Amino acid sequence: MKTVRLSDADNVETAITPLKVGEDGAIEAIPRGHKLATQTIPNGAPVLKYAQVIGYAAGDIAPGAHVHTHNLAFRNVETEYEFSTNLRPVPPAPEIDTFLGYRRASGRVGTRNYIAVLTSVNCSATAARMIAGHFTPERLAPYTNVDGVVAFVHGTGCAMGGDGTGFQALQRVLWGYARNPNVGGVLMAGLGCEMMQIDWLIEAYGLTPGPLFQTMNIQDVGGLRKTVDLGIAKVEAMLPEVNAAQRTPCPASELMVALQCGGSDAWSGITANPALGYACDLLVAQGGTGVLAETPEIYGAEHLLTARAATREIGEKLIGLIRWWEDYTARNRGSMDNNPSPGNKAGGLTTILEKSLGAAAKGGTTPLMGVYDYAEPVTAKGFVFMDSPGYDPASVTGQIASGCNLVAFTTGRGSAFGAKPSPSMKIATNTEMYERLSDDMDVNAGRILTDGATVEEVGREIYDMWLRMASGEQSKSEAEGLGDFEFVPWQIGAVM
Structure with a gap:
């Protein structure tokens, strides 16, 4: 054949x-x-x-x-939408699967235990990197339960104009990372005069400063060097308490997995994405959550998701996102068909409609239980959708801010991607690429074509690896040290 x-x-x-x-x-x-x-x-x-x-x-x-x-x-989609006409609830799994995770005071469960150095503005990025860079593997060696000290820096936080959408999205990202269960301690560093005031963020989201949530501004502290020294001291004080966290048995229902694809090819919608969708169904049967994103990459397939919407309201919210993106691209003189990328097209994908139909398969078959704005906290269990661009780092940043404690990433052309604080696994769509990039790929879904494996068999392999990763097993991207530069909040609106 x-x-x-x-x-x-x-x-x-x-x-x-x-x-x-x-x-x-x-x-x-x-x-x-x-x-x-x-x-x-x-x-x-x-x-x-x-x-x-x-x-x-x-x-x-x-x-x-x-x-x-x-x-x-390509033509823009004109579709008559159906709502809640293809509901296939998955029965609860007969046995409860477990993993070893970090149960937080909030009740949520982490799969990793990081200290995050967050920045309110680009002006404090260098200070944050210097603080995190101080904590080398040698200095962290006594703290065996701490996965690392990571600086999450970005290029915005000030000069933000427009209707406030971008400002609110950045607030949600920063709050979401501070609250992600994979983070055991937070140090937030600002400049002092920026638009994204740390005090406003604390007030808006009810954050409570304390031993494991510290803040500071360069202008108040007295300059870069003093800020770095103070930041190092604050993190050093956190380390013993963060290290005291212990892994305990937790149900798979506590897993929230970001469903992501990048560097897609023609096989994405035939092998890896359907297998990931089957793994998502297995997780939903356990009471867990799978979070699909990348709104431009469901364009032309959104009617399949509205038919799975648990309620009409959920389906209509998804269509509202589609209409926003049509307007967003039109006023910026773009096209929804700007995606696929040249690499996608070289791999056999031709239009965004073709790419979207394959990408939507990552969400499995269960009902769509919620639709969320970018970086909005996900509260529903089951399969849900979060608005985001198709740009992988920005999309995954939003998913982690929404609460995802694992990332599953399918790729056909090959992608060197990792994310902190949530570990990422890579699923290859074809065997040739899997063998060529064997140091980066965790699962070979290409076996569905080359070895006669079934979608269900590969999906089970993905799901089983989630449980092992959640218990501390490193994915290949983790072992390679990826994840320090993939924090990319979606910048929406004018820079003033």
């Missing part, structure tokens, strides 16, 4: 290996992962994959022809 057809309704199929002229009906060379027509597709007719429209023929397409950017046109 050299091609795969995903539905009898489809008029294209995907090449598993490069096809030469004459192979499997190809009338021209077809790159691996790319589409070829299975029948004549007249100019303007819809092109179908996953039994869904992925675009429209930009000219007559002959059987066996290569279907890609040169002859497949």
Whole structure:
């Protein structure tokens, strides 16, 4: 078998290996992962994959022809939405799975135990990095239960204009990281005169300063060097108490997993994303939570999610996000089809509609229990959605701020990504890339094509690794030291 057809309704199929002229009906060379027509597709007719429209023929397409950017046109989606018509609740698992986690005073459970040095503004970024950099592995060696001291710095926090959306989003991110259960202690550093005042943040979100939540401003302390010295002293005082935290058995219902993809290819929606979706279903059966994001990357597939919405209100909130993004791209003179990226297209994806249909598979099959703004705290159990851009670091930053204590990341082209404080696992969509990037990939979903593995088998492998990671096993991105530079709050609105 050299091609795969995903539905009898489809008029294209995907090449598993490069096809030469004459192979499997190809009338021209077809790159691996790319589409070829299975029948004549007249100019303007819809092109179908996953039994869904992925675009429209930009000219007559002959059987066996290569279907890609040169002859497949994108149009904005006009869909009649159905709500709550495809509800498939998963029955509770017969046995409760557990992991060894850090039970916090809030009641939530961490999978890691970090001290976070957060910045209110870019002006305090250097101080934060100097403070965190002081705590080398040698200095932290006596504190065996502390995973590290990490600086979370960003390029904004002041000169923020517009309607306040960007300011509120940054507040939610900073508050979310301070409250994430993978963080055992927080030091927040500011300059003093910035728009993002630390005191306002504390008041708005009810944060309580204490031994494990410390703040300071460079202007008040007396300059950079004094701030760094004071920050080091504050973290040193936190270390014994943070180190006193112990892992204890906790139910899998305490896991909240960020469902993410990056560097996608044609196999993402065929192997890794459906397998991740099955793992999400297993987690939901345990009472846990899977958080899908990247709103531009469900565009064209959102009707599949509204049909799964537990209530009409949830579904309509999702459509509201879609309309916001259509307006956002239009007023910035862009297009929703700006995504896929060049790498996605080289891997066989042609339009955002095709990419979205594969990306939505990460959410499994269970009802959609909630829709949240960027970095808004997720309170529902089960499968939920959080608004974010498709840019991976910004999206994952929002998911972690929303409460995710693990990250699952599928990739087809390959991606070197990690996130702190929540450990990230990588799931390869194809065996060739898995073998080439073996130091970075945790799970090979390409076995579904090359070795006859089932989506369910790979999904179970992903889920089982979540339990091990949650108990302290390092993913490959963790072992490589990734995660210090992937804190990227979504910057919305004008810089004034």
